[in-house]
Amino acid sequence: MSDDRNMLDMLPGYALRRAANAMMADLGERLSPLGLRVSDITVMKLVDERKGATSSQISRALDINRTNMVPVLKRLEEAGLARREAINGKSQAIVLTSKGQSTLAKAWQVIEQLEGDLIARIPAQHRPHFLPALQALYQSD
Amino acid sequence: MSDDRNMLDMLPGYALRRAANAMMADLGERLSPLGLRVSDITVMKLVDERKGATSSQISRALDINRTNMVPVLKRLEEAGLARREAINGKSQAIVLTSKGQSTLAKAWQVIEQLEGDLIARIPAQHRPHFLPALQALYQSD
DNA sequence: TATTGTTATACTCTATAACTATA
DNA sequence: TATAGTTATAGAGTATAACAATA
Numbered sequence: 144m145s146d147d148r149n150m151l152d153m154l155p156g157y158a159l160r161r162a163a164n165a166m167m168a169d170l171g172e173r174l175s176p177l178g179l180r181v182s183d184i185t186v187m188k189l190v191d192e193r194k195g196a197t198s199s200q201i202s203r204a205l206d207i208n209r210t211n212m213v214p215v216l217k218r219l220e221e222a223g224l225a226r227r228e229a230i231n232g233k234s235q236a237i238v239l240t241s242k243g244q245s246t247l248a249k250a251w252q253v254i255e256q257l258e259g260d261l262i263a264r265i266p267a268q269h270r271p272h273f274l275p276a277l278q279a280l281y282q283s284d
Numbered sequence: 285m286s287d288d289r290n291m292l293d294m295l296p297g298y299a300l301r302r303a304a305n306a307m308m309a310d311l312g313e314r315l316s317p318l319g320l321r322v323s324d325i326t327v328m329k330l331v332d333e334r335k336g337a338t339s340s341q342i343s344r345a346l347d348i349n350r351t352n353m354v355p356v357l358k359r360l361e362e363a364g365l366a367r368r369e370a371i372n373g374k375s376q377a378i379v380l381t382s383k384g385q386s387t388l389a390k391a392w393q394v395i396e397q398l399e400g401d402l403i404a405r406i407p408a409q410h411r412p413h414f415l416p417a418l419q420a421l422y423q424s425d
Numbered sequence: 426t427a428t429t430g431t432t433a434t435a436c437t438c439t440a441t442a443a444c445t446a447t448a
Numbered sequence: 449t450a451t452a453g454t455t456a457t458a459g460a461g462t463a464t465a466a467c468a469a470t471a
Contacts, residue, residue: 147344147345147347148423149330149333149334149345149346150329150333151326151329151330151346152419152423153415154395154399155399155402155403155414155415155418156307156311156395156398156399156402157326158415158418158419158422159300159303159304159307159402159418160304160307160308161347161418161422162300162304162418162419162421162422163300163301163303163304163305164304164422164438164439165421165422166297166300166301166421167301167460167461168439168440170297171460180460180461181460181461182460182461185292185298188291188292189290189291189292192290192291193290197429197430198429198430199428199429199430203288204288204290205290205292206288206302207461207462207463208462208463208464209429209430209431210430210431210432210433210463210464211461211462211463212430213430213431213432231470231471232469232470232471233428233429233430233469233470233471234428234429234430234470234471235429235430254295254297257297258295258296258297261296261297261300261421262296264420264421265417265420265421266416266417266420268413269413269416269417269420270417272409272410272413272414272417273296273413273414273417274294274296274299275407275410276406276407276410276411276413276414276417277296277299277300277302277303278293278299278303279405279406279407279410280303280306280307280402280405280406281299281302281303281305281306282289282293305461305462308437308438309462309463312437321437321438322437322438323437323438338452338453339452339453340451340452340453348438348439348440349439349440349441350452350453350454351439351440351441351442351453351454351455351456352438352439352440353453354453354454354455372447372448373446373447373448374446374447374448374451374452374453375447375448375451375452375453376452376453
């Protein structure tokens with residue numbers, strides 16, 4: 144990173160963007176040895192949490208367009224990490240394979256390490272305020 | 285936005301990403317009537333702040349790859365908002381035109397409105413901690 | 426008639442590799 | 449020989465439009 148500072152650093156919105164970019168780049172690097180993307184883990188974790196959830200349900204929980212689930216699920220299936228199980232002629236439950244579960248367990252350790260490193264960088268007096276502030280910015284819009 | 289909550293919402297890293305995405309989408313919508321992108325304003329503001337700065341200097345201050353400056357500057361020039369002025373045979377200063385300056389002034393009002401709306405959404409007791417926490421996450425890496 | 430899953434497509438931000446020309 | 453500017457390309461996360469099939 145550059146040591147440059149600029150007036151934009153005083154803006155919460157700009158700082159929010161920079162911090163998120165830095166975090167995502169960091170996480171992407173940590174996950175790449177596992178052959179996984181951030182979106183893969185996000186979906187897998189939610190699939191594991193919500194047994195039998197459909198692609199559409201997952202997309203709503205993550206607040207992303209459901210069309211974006213298609214390539215993610217395709218990757219996960221081709222990697223043998225997840226499969227689709229018909230609920231009826233219309234809906235399909237997404238289910239992790241056993242390989243998917245063990246991969247998720249490993250990946251989740253990476254996530255927890257990242258989360259720990261993240262909060263460790265925040266000065267202690269600011270730490271308890273960070274999550275509530277962020278949640279206020281994206282929840283219940 | 286969906287009203288769904290999930291366990292990921294408890295993770296600062298995930299919340300950081302969601303909050304930044306929401307903010308960027310919001311800002312993009314607010315800027316589109318002006319025919320501008322977020323990256324356009326960011327560059328224009330810095331160019332205006334650092335008179336005579338070169339493309340490479342701007343890219344370092346924003347911590348983005350300098351190759352990404354090329355399409356931004358091309359757009360700004362084609363829109364008559366900025367121009368290049370040779371410093372020597374190698375470097376070029378980026379300069380806002382008068383149209384660029386008035387456009388920036390309008391766009392900056394949008395930015396300040398967004399920043400104001402952003403902090404207004406954060407509960408008051410968390411507000412003073414937000415910017416310092418974010419800065420700690422991306423500065424002096 | 427609203428929802429599911431899907432295809433095709435496109436946009437924004439960001440990055441890497443490799444080149445030329447100049448300081 | 450390090451730096452500036454550039455081209456071409458790629459990747460990751462998003463989005464919209466449009467469709468067939470089903471609940």
